[in-house]
Structures are given as C-alpha cells and as structure tokens.
Amino acid sequence: MxxxxxxxxxxxxxxxxxxxxxxxxxxxxxxxxxxxxxxxxxxxxMAAVKEAEIRLAERSDSKEYRGLSGNTAFNRAMLSMVLGGPGTEALTARATAVQTVAGTGALRLLADLVRQTRPGTTVWISDPAYVNHRPILEGAGLLVRTYGYGAGMLDDLRAARRDDVVLLQGCCHNPTGVDPTAEMWEELAGLAAANGWVPFVDLAYHGLGDGLAADLWATRMLAERLPEVLIAVSCSKNFGLYSDRTGCAIVVGSSRQALRNVETALQNAARTMYSMPPEHGAAVVATVLEDERLRAAWLAELDVMRxxxxxxxxxxxxxxxxxxxxxxxxxxxxxxxxxxxxxxxxxxxxxxxxxxxxxxxxxxxxxxxxxxxxxxxxxxxxxxxxxxxxxxxxxx
Ligand SMILES: Cc1ncc(COP(=O)(O)O)c(C=O)c1O
Structure with a gap:
C-alpha cells in the first residue's frame, strides 16, 4: 500500500x-x-510561566480527562484577555471559546466550523500570507482566494461577497511585519458590515508589536462592530509555550442564541481529530492570568521581549x-x-x-x-x- x-x-x-x-x-x-x-x-x-508550573506541579493530583472544550478556566481567561474589560459584558456574552492545540489548531477548528456551516465557503487570505494559512484552509475543504496585502487590500476585498470569510492577522503581520493603519482597520470593519463578509482574525503575536492592549485593539473593534467574527488565538509566542501547543478558538456571534450550536460543532471537529486538547499549557496560562501578581509579572516580561x-x-x-x-x-x-x-x-x-x-x-x-x-x-x-x-x- x-x-x-x-x-x-x-x-x-x-x-x-x-x-x-x-x-x-x-x-x-x-x-x-x-x-x-x-x-x-x-x-x-518565562519566569511567570515557570512559577505557574511549579504551583501546578505542587497541587496536581490527577490527570483525569478534561471536558471536550479543554480547560474552561483557560477559555474564560482567553475571552477576557481578547474581548473583556469594563463595559464589554454585552460583547463577551455573545462570544464563546474552546481550547485548541495552539494557534494552528484554532485556525483548523474554525475553518472546520466554517465548512460545517457552509461547505464551499471562500476564504480570502493575504498575499503574501503565513505559509500555513492556505494548507490549513484547503485541508478543511474551503476555497481560498487572495487579496494583495498593503495599501490596495481594501480594493481587492471589495470583491468579497456576503458569507465569504476574510482572514486577517490581528497584529504583527507574518511575513511582512506591516499592519493596516487604524483608519484601514476602520474601513475594513465598514466594508465587512456593508458587504456581509466575516472577519477571521489570526492572533499569534499580540503583545509583541505595540503592547498587548494596542495589539488587540483591531480585533476588539471588529468584534464590537460586527455581528460575527472568528478569532484564532495562539499562546505560543507571547507565553513562550511553543511546544506545549496552547491556543483558543473564539467565536463571536450576533447573539447568545446564535451561538447555540457553535461549541458542540467545535468540540465535534476536535473529537474526530485528537479528541481534546492537552491540559498543561492551558493550565499554566489560566494560572498566570487569574493571579494578579503573576499576570503583572508576565506582562512585564512580555514588554521586555517586545x-x-x-x-x-x-x-x-x-x-x-x-x-x-x-x-x-x-x-x-x-x-x-x-x-x-x-x-x-x-x-x-x-x-x-x-x-x-x-x-x-x-x-x-x-x-x-x-x-x-x-x-x-x-x-x-x-x-x-x-x-x-x-x-x-x-x-x-
Ligand atoms: C500568523 C501565524 N498564525 C498562526 C501560527 C501558529 O502558531 P502555533 O505555534 O500556536 O500553532 C503562527 C506561527 O508561526 C503564525 O505565524
């Protein structure tokens, strides 16, 4: 054979x-x-990661299966980091998160969600793009088109149709290192609202461009203004958890009710590939983000890296x-x-x-x-x- x-x-x-x-x-x-x-x-x-690992090792008494959505404290912490904060209750109420096998796993699960929702959907990726974007999307059975990256991207994206999906990198674009200006992001939001396409934001480098809040600004703005946004979050770079394969798929819907089938669809996609994600990295991130002192230490280390x-x-x-x-x-x-x-x-x-x-x-x-x-x-x-x-x- x-x-x-x-x-x-x-x-x-x-x-x-x-x-x-x-x-x-x-x-x-x-x-x-x-x-x-x-x-x-x-x-x-990272020192904050190391300290969280020591705490986890000391209190660990079981490696029992977690649920199909992975570590729920991690999922809450990711939602709060990406979309949360004062006055964002209405936004987080219409969002759901599922732990994934790093950013790549999030991209793949969300691509699978798109295929389950509407087989044959076209996803637009930038040219040039992160090398794995096209293979991941085509591997999930989606059609891929490209938009020229840079000043002309808005013109190219005028051809994106209702229910098409447009993959955008939230910050620190790989490979160019150039992000849309704030005005371009606003125009992108306007175009998506007018033409009905869905932004799919890949967040792999938040905290390493202009600082965490600034790097998440565009993603948040899209989520606040648009009815549906898909967000793939990686913890590989900003937590240094490359080999622990830690990430999260976030789906923002028009209402809580609109999300009713989303978590199960994501769980089912994971179930047929690897059942459920590994616990360690997610437990580390949740421990860091839930503890005020560790969180501050992590943010300070992230700033040093930046x-x-x-x-x-x-x-x-x-x-x-x-x-x-x-x-x-x-x-x-x-x-x-x-x-x-x-x-x-x-x-x-x-x-x-x-x-x-x-x-x-x-x-x-x-x-x-x-x-x-x-x-x-x-x-x-x-x-x-x-x-x-x-x-x-x-x-x-
Ligand atoms: C733009 C982009 N998205 C996603 C990923 C995937 O990262 P992970 O290692 O978390 O799967 C990378 C990794 O280099 C990346 O550059």
Missing part, C-alpha cells in the same frame, strides 16, 4: 531549518522560524544605514513584531545563505526576534553584501 503514496510537498520553513542544522559553519544565523530568543540566544521559559525586538530592528536599520543602505533600511524601520521583510530577491536571499550562512526564508523574511544583539552587525553586513553594496565586507 505505502508504495502508492505520492511524494508529499515538504514544509519550506522546516526544510530550511533542517538545512541550517546541517550547516557546519559556526557563524551561521538561524532567522527562519518565528521563535523569540533572548540576548544569550536562548528561547527562555522592547528587545524593537531594539534589534532599530539597530539593524542603523547598521544598514551606516553601510550605505538607507533606502533598503527605510521600510524595515516601519515594521513590527517578530518578522521583518528584507528588500532582497529570492536569489539574494539564497546568496546570503550560501555565502554567509544567514538563513531567512527565500521570500525575504527574517526573524528579527531570533538574533543576539552582538550579531546584528554581521547580519547587516550580510544583507548589504547580498545587495552588492560596495562598502560591505562581512566579518564575524
């Missing part, structure tokens, strides 16, 4: 990461995957300017979040990989959160040399 299996496509990001691992050059730089590293090059367990990312980007821009690449550095200065899009062609990206061992994606994306500050001059020199700027001579 297995000889019938056709060669499947290889995940381009993990393929590059494997190429990096096999690269013997000690000076090589891995800027492929979206993983935060501190100044020592380590992806740390400031380090911002400082890395500013430093790279400065070094590029010093190497005579002011023009190429200008768009980088406006980007935010973990990723930056370099103004390099696929050939130049390959050249940078081959010649200097600097690994970004072929499309030009680098993880700006994955580099130690002392390696930024090397990165800037590699970029400048790949652009064939005369001043640059890379040295480790």
């Amino acid at each position: 297995l000889e019938l299996l056709p060669a499947p496509p290889v995940d381009p990001l993990w393929d590059l990461a494997a190429e990096y691992t096999a690269d013997p050059r000690p000076e090589r730089l891995n800027l492929v995957l979206g993983v935060y590293r501190d100044h020592t090059g380590i992806t740390p367990v 400031h380090r990312i911002t400082a890395n980007r500013a430093d790279l821009v400065e070094h590029l300017r010093a190497l005579g690449c002011a023009e190429q550095a200008a768009p980088l200065a406006r980007q935010k979040g973990m990723f930056s899009m370099l103004p390099l062609t696929p050939d130049q990206m390959r050249r940078m990989r081959r010649q200097f061992g600097i690994y970004g994606t072929t499309s030009g994306r680098i993880n700006i959160a994955g580099i130690s500050a002392h390696r930024i001059p090397f990165l800037a020199q590699g970029i400048a040399a790949s652009l064939e700027t005369p001043h640059a001579v890379p040295s480790v």
Whole structure:
C-alpha cells in the first residue's frame, strides 16, 4: 500500500531549518522560524510561566480527562484577555471559546466550523500570507482566494461577497511585519458590515508589536462592530509555550442564541481529530492570568521581549544605514513584531545563505526576534553584501 503514496510537498520553513542544522559553519544565523530568543540566544521559559508550573506541579493530583472544550478556566481567561474589560459584558456574552492545540489548531477548528456551516465557503487570505494559512484552509475543504496585502487590500476585498470569510492577522503581520493603519482597520470593519463578509482574525503575536492592549485593539473593534467574527488565538509566542501547543478558538456571534450550536460543532471537529486538547499549557496560562501578581509579572516580561525586538530592528536599520543602505533600511524601520521583510530577491536571499550562512526564508523574511544583539552587525553586513553594496565586507 505505502508504495502508492505520492511524494508529499515538504514544509519550506522546516526544510530550511533542517538545512541550517546541517550547516557546519559556526557563524551561521538561524532567522527562519518565528521563535523569540533572548540576548544569550536562548528561547527562555518565562519566569511567570515557570512559577505557574511549579504551583501546578505542587497541587496536581490527577490527570483525569478534561471536558471536550479543554480547560474552561483557560477559555474564560482567553475571552477576557481578547474581548473583556469594563463595559464589554454585552460583547463577551455573545462570544464563546474552546481550547485548541495552539494557534494552528484554532485556525483548523474554525475553518472546520466554517465548512460545517457552509461547505464551499471562500476564504480570502493575504498575499503574501503565513505559509500555513492556505494548507490549513484547503485541508478543511474551503476555497481560498487572495487579496494583495498593503495599501490596495481594501480594493481587492471589495470583491468579497456576503458569507465569504476574510482572514486577517490581528497584529504583527507574518511575513511582512506591516499592519493596516487604524483608519484601514476602520474601513475594513465598514466594508465587512456593508458587504456581509466575516472577519477571521489570526492572533499569534499580540503583545509583541505595540503592547498587548494596542495589539488587540483591531480585533476588539471588529468584534464590537460586527455581528460575527472568528478569532484564532495562539499562546505560543507571547507565553513562550511553543511546544506545549496552547491556543483558543473564539467565536463571536450576533447573539447568545446564535451561538447555540457553535461549541458542540467545535468540540465535534476536535473529537474526530485528537479528541481534546492537552491540559498543561492551558493550565499554566489560566494560572498566570487569574493571579494578579503573576499576570503583572508576565506582562512585564512580555514588554521586555517586545522592547528587545524593537531594539534589534532599530539597530539593524542603523547598521544598514551606516553601510550605505538607507533606502533598503527605510521600510524595515516601519515594521513590527517578530518578522521583518528584507528588500532582497529570492536569489539574494539564497546568496546570503550560501555565502554567509544567514538563513531567512527565500521570500525575504527574517526573524528579527531570533538574533543576539552582538550579531546584528554581521547580519547587516550580510544583507548589504547580498545587495552588492560596495562598502560591505562581512566579518564575524
Ligand atoms: C500568523 C501565524 N498564525 C498562526 C501560527 C501558529 O502558531 P502555533 O505555534 O500556536 O500553532 C503562527 C506561527 O508561526 C503564525 O505565524
């Protein structure tokens, strides 16, 4: 039987990461995957997470199955983080949350919900998009169309029809690092209201752009103004829980009554794939968010991470300017979040990989959160040399 299996496509990001691992050059730089590293090059367990884990280990006395929606305290905490706050009772009353296997699981369960609601629905994704958006949506049996990302996105999205779904990244767009302006978000809300399409917001980097509240602003605004919004939340980056696979699918409906079948539909989708999500990461997040002191400690750590990312980007821009690449550095200065899009062609990206061992994606994306500050001059020199700027001579 297995000889019938056709060669499947290889995940381009993990393929590059494997190429990096096999690269013997000690000076090589891995800027492929979206993983935060501190100044020592380590992806740390956040102190608030560690403390929550210790508390959980001390009081843990059973690993009995949880319910099909996962950890309900976590689901409440996610709803409150994304949509809650003073005066939002009416909004949270028309929203429901189900724990998922990280952000990817949330995207997939929500895509499945869309398919169960209306098979053959068209979902619009940005071009360029996060590499896994199209495979997840097509894997759930949905049709995918693209809108050009940037200033022209509103024009493209005028073609989205009633009951189409439009996937938007809530903040820190992957891969470009550029988000719509507040005015564009308002226009998007107006367009969705006028034409009847449903926003599907992917939240993977909240807290790492302009701060937690600012990064959640657009999602909240859409949820407040529109009758239906789907939200996929990942705790991988902002809690550093990458391998604990922690996330949440949130559905906002026009009323509590409109949500009556949603939780069961999401549960059923999960039931046939993995039954129910793993407990550990969700219990950690709930413990952190429910305890005032731990929550404040987590927010402070998140701010430290955000400031380090911002400082890395500013430093790279400065070094590029010093190497005579002011023009190429200008768009980088406006980007935010973990990723930056370099103004390099696929050939130049390959050249940078081959010649200097600097690994970004072929499309030009680098993880700006994955580099130690002392390696930024090397990165800037590699970029400048790949652009064939005369001043640059890379040295480790
Ligand atoms: C835009 C976006 N959405 C979702 C995810 C999925 O994250 P998770 O690891 O939580 O599944 C990622 C991960 O890189 C991402 O960049």
